[in-house]
Amino acid sequence: MGSSLSVDGVHFNIYQEMRVSMVKARFLMELLNWLDDVYIADTGRIWSSGWGSHSHELDPAESAVPEWTEALSWFNNNFIDETISGKQAATWSSMIESANLYKDWETANPSAIPFTYSEKETNEETYPYLLPVWKYLTLFDYVTEMPEVGDTRWHKVENEDGDLRYVVYATTDWEYIADLSDDLPAGTWAAIEPRSGYFRILDPTEIPVRNVGTILVPSEDLISFDWFGDFNEDGSINVPDLLRIIENWGNCPDLPDICEGDLNGDAEVNVSDILELISNWG
Numbered sequence: 001m002g003s004s005l006s007v008d009g010v011h012f013n014i015y016q017e018m019r020v021s022m023v024k025a026r027f028l029m030e031l032l033n034w035l036d037d038v039y040i041a042d043t044g045r046i047w048s049s050g051w052g053s054h055s056h057e058l059d060p061a062e063s064a065v066p067e068w069t070e071a072l073s074w075f076n077n078n079f080i081d082e083t084i085s086g087k088q089a090a091t092w093s094s095m096i097e098s099a100n101l102y103k104d105w106e107t108a109n110p111s112a113i114p115f116t117y118s119e120k121e122t123n124e125e126t127y128p129y130l131l132p133v134w135k136y137l138t139l140f141d142y143v144t145e146m147p148e149v150g151d152t153r154w155h156k157v158e159n160e161d162g163d164l165r166y167v168v169y170a171t172t173d174w175e176y177i178a179d180l181s182d183d184l185p186a187g188t189w190a191a192i193e194p195r196s197g198y199f200r201i202l203d204p205t206e207i208p209v210r211n212v213g214t215i216l217v218p219s220e221d222l223i224s225f226d227w228f229g230d231f232n233e234d235g236s237i238n239v240p241d242l243l244r245i246i247e248n249w250g251n252c253p254d255l256p257d258i259c260e261g262d263l264n265g266d267a268e269v270n271v272s273d274i275l276e277l278i279s280n281w282g
């Protein structure tokens with residue numbers, strides 16, 4: 001990040017009225033997008049998050065709303081001035097401070113706007129979220145933070161159909177596997193890479209904790225994105241991609257390493273993955 005953008009993390013201000021559980025779940029989505037920016041995309045963009053509430057709703061001497069005061073504690077305990085993947089995750093900010101950070105970023109990047117969508121865009125489904133993050137976590141409500149396991153932090157979200165997801169990350173910037181079997185519900189779970197959507201079916205004692213974060217999803221809810229198999233990211237699925245599978249043929253590297261070529265998440269690169277690739281050919 002440039003020196004004028006030395007304030008890392010997500011800055012809060014007030015922009016929209018939402019219920020608390022959705023504010024928290026949306027923040028987890030933003031956190032994953034921010035981590036991707038920090039570790040992969042590296043745009044240095046300013047990330048802000050917030051909600052609408054009246055000041056008296058936060059004042060214990062007035063008519064404080066318990067769920068909002070609890071939300072402040074949740075942010076303070078988990079994110080404000082806390083490290084996530086070794087980076088300062090978030091800081092409280094006034095709207096003026098956030099605006100100035102945006103202006104500084106625009107000054108440092110004169111040919112760009114702080115967003116990748118049109119300035120007049122109002123459809124949130126076209127916001128520049130990572131698509132797997134959007135597909136797996138939108139319209140979920142926050143349920144609870146899960147018991148800490150070493151440096152691992154994880155949070156549970158649920159939608160109105162009762163589908164569950166977990167967002168997993170570490171306080172440190174190193175990648176490792178964590179045993180979450182004590183508290184992960186029974187069933188078959190997969191770890192989703194937030195940027196690519198590639199997944200790996202898991203043993204709950206071996207959850208990959210990556211510096212870009214991990215989304216845990218029940219295997220019955222897995223999504224096969226239409227770019228699956230386009231390993232060289234040239235927009236088509238053809239011979240170079242097939243060769244990439246052959247280069248990676250055999251058993252996958254141990255977690256938390258990513259297994260390029262494994263399209264069905266079974267920790268092997270073999271003929272099943274070739275068939276999956278062929279089904280997307282073109």
Ligand SMILES: [Ca+2]
Pocket residue numbers: 229230231232233234235236237238240241
């Ligand atoms: Ca390709």
Ligand SMILES: [Ca+2]
Pocket residue numbers: 261262263264265266267268269270272273
């Ligand atoms: Ca496979």
